[in-house]
Amino acid sequence: xxxxxxxxxxxxxxxxxxxxxxxxxxxxxxxxxxxxxxxxxxxxxxxxxxxxxxxxxxxxxxxxxxxxxxxxxxxxxxxxxxxxxxxxxxxxxxxxxxxxxxxxxxxxxxxxxx
Amino acid sequence: xxxxxxxxxxxxxxxxxxxxxxxxxxxxxxxxxxxxxxxxxxxxxxxxxxxxxxxxxxxxxxxxxxxxxxxxxxxxxxxxxxxxxxxxxxxxxxxxxxxxxxxxxxxxxxxxxxxxxxxxxxxxxxxxxxxxxxxxxxxxxxxxxxxxxxxxxxxxxxxxxxxxxxxxxxxxxxxxxxxxxxxxxxxxxxxxxxxxxxxxxxxxxxxxxxxxxxxxxxxxxxxxxxxxxxxxxxxxxxxxxxxxxx
Numbered sequence: 578x579x580x581x582x583x584x585x586x587x588x589x590x591x592x593x594x595x596x597x598x599x600x601x602x603x604x605x606x607x608x609x610x611x612x613x614x615x616x617x618x619x620x621x622x623x624x625x626x627x628x629x630x631x632x633x634x635x636x637x638x639x640x641x642x643x644x645x646x647x648x649x650x651x652x653x654x655x656x657x658x659x660x661x662x663x664x665x666x667x668x669x670x671x672x673x674x675x676x677x678x679x680x681x682x683x684x685x686x687x688x689x690x691x
Numbered sequence: 692x693x694x695x696x697x698x699x700x701x702x703x704x705x706x707x708x709x710x711x712x713x714x715x716x717x718x719x720x721x722x723x724x725x726x727x728x729x730x731x732x733x734x735x736x737x738x739x740x741x742x743x744x745x746x747x748x749x750x751x752x753x754x755x756x757x758x759x760x761x762x763x764x765x766x767x768x769x770x771x772x773x774x775x776x777x778x779x780x781x782x783x784x785x786x787x788x789x790x791x792x793x794x795x796x797x798x799x800x801x802x803x804x805x806x807x808x809x810x811x812x813x814x815x816x817x818x819x820x821x822x823x824x825x826x827x828x829x830x831x832x833x834x835x836x837x838x839x840x841x842x843x844x845x846x847x848x849x850x851x852x853x854x855x856x857x858x859x860x861x862x863x864x865x866x867x868x869x870x871x872x873x874x875x876x877x878x879x880x881x882x883x884x885x886x887x888x889x890x891x892x893x894x895x896x897x898x899x900x901x902x903x904x905x906x907x908x909x910x911x912x913x914x915x916x917x918x919x920x921x922x923x924x925x926x927x928x929x930x931x932x933x934x935x936x937x
């Protein structure tokens with residue numbers, strides 16, 4: 578059971594660094610929701626920043642890979658994203674085609690490099 | 692599976708509406724995308740030495756893929772609690788406009804704010820997209836129950852995916868472990884790209900990808916925040932300039 582739960586300190590960190598900073602925006606949205614115009618310029622900026630932050634998260638995982646992904650050479654990780662993106666565009670924006678192509682590119686590359 | 696017509700007796704019980712919401716998770720490819728993403732999050736939690744309970748609790752209580760990944764990667768790379776909390780809260784700002792735009796779809800003049808708390812918690816990009824698709828087919832007074840069903844279904848799928856990913860990462864060869872971790876950036880990239888229609892969205896996505904490696908050179912612990920605010924503000928500028936010219 579202890580390996581399932583891990584240590585309580587980590588769970589406390591989850592709430593302080595993860596749950597509260599995340600949940601606060603939902604509750605603010607619930608609280609102030611009525612008074613804000615959906616098309617307002619402020620929300621356009623907020624959405625743009627949020628999208629760019631998400632892009633940063635994507636880039637971080639590819640550029641500074643965690644765990645087992647770090648064993649894959651740089652060129653292969655970047656190549657997989659590019660190959661997936663080409664497939665995504667060619668299939669009129671199919672998420673499935675992009676993900677599968679990117680994965681196959683990486684697996685074929687690691688197999689070929691031995 | 693098609694939802695019953697708006698005047699059907701099927702909609703008379705809130706429990707039935709909940710069940711229709713639950714069943715609607717089979718009607719969208721985004722369920723598969725979520726499954727894959729949370730498979731990756733489970734594997735990431737394992738590789739960063741968090742417990743399975745920790746990973747499941749993060750899914751239940753955070754319920755936002757990007758925030759969970761930022762939390763795991765920043766804590767795993769030795770950032771302080773404050774640095775992680777700032778990076779998470781910045782990534783979560785996007786939930787604010789989502790909640791603001793989605794709750795009016797479920798509200799009736801009689802709805803009390805506390806009845807919307809759980810729906811607000813469930814709001815994340817997938818639910819937000821699906822609400823705009825499904826809710827016009829659901830009678831207004833049953834929409835909250837429907838959304839509760841839809842959200843609970845998606846959370847359950849993700850809890851299963853976390854567990855599977857966690858054990859797969861523990862038992863797989865390095866190559867397959869890497870393949871699971873690669874699922875997350877790929878599915879995020881393509882689902883964000885598919886939802887990007889406005890100029891501001893596209894510029895923000897592309898610049899955000901390009902500027903992160905530059906910002907990472909500063910090694911401030913707030914790299915994602917810096918590149919995100921700069922890229923997002925430039926993207927907003929592009930939107931503003933286009934509107935002004937039009």
